[in-house]
Amino acid sequence: MPRICEECNQEYFRWCKPYNLTHFKNDFDKWTSKNEKTYKFTHDAQLNADDYDKAIEWILYDRFQDIKHIAKGGFGTIYYAEWIDGNFMAIYLRTMTDYSSIRFYGITKDPENHNI
Numbered sequence: 506m507p508r509i510c511e512e513c514n515q516e517y518f519r520w521c522k523p524y525n526l527t528h529f530k531n532d533f534d535k536w537t538s539k540n541e542k543t544y545k546f547t548h549d550a551q552l553n554a555d556d557y558d559k560a561i562e563w564i565l566y567d568r569f570q571d572i573k574h575i576a577k578g579g580f581g582t583i584y585y586a587e588w589i590d591g592n593f594m595a596i597y598l599r600t601m602t603d604y605s606s607i608r609f610y611g612i613t614k615d616p617e618n619h620n621i
Contacts, residue, residue, distance in 0.1 A: 510523070510524050512524045513527075519556060519557060520554075520555065520556045520557045520560075522554075522555060525554070525557075525560065526551075526552065529548075529551040529552065529560075530552075533548065536563050536565065537563075538563055538612065538614060539614075540614075543563075543612060544563075547561060547562070547563050547612060561612065562612075563612055563613070564588065564591075564612065564613045565613065566613045566614055566615055566616050567616070568588060568589045568590050568591075568613075569586040569587065569588055569589065569596065569598070569613070570586065570587050570589055571585075571586060571587045572584050572585070572586040572598070573585045573586070581600045582600045583598070583600075584598040584600075585598075586598055598613070600615070
């Protein structure tokens with residue numbers, strides 16, 4: 506059943522694209538990955554997202570707390586963290602040593618070792 510967006514008054518089902526595009530565009534100047542390819546990739550993904558599970562965000566590393574090492578394997582290291590500004594959900598950070606196809610919500614960079 507469709508809903509009406511409280512911000513833009515448009516009908517939507519799971520994702521109000523006009524509202525979210527405005528939100529993303531307004532935040533473009535508020536962050537940078539300091540890596541042009543990552544920056545462009547994130548912007549393009551945000552502008553082309555047509556559902557909430559297809560949108561990604563650049564998340565500043567300092568917006569995570571209670572970071573705990575979970576496991577290390579052949580593809581990288583996995584950490585658990587709480588996202589200070591995010592939804593109430595478990596966040597798992599993955600440092601990748603072998604890039605493969607994975608589902609993810611956002612991207613960040615460790616300020617100490619600069620791993621993305």
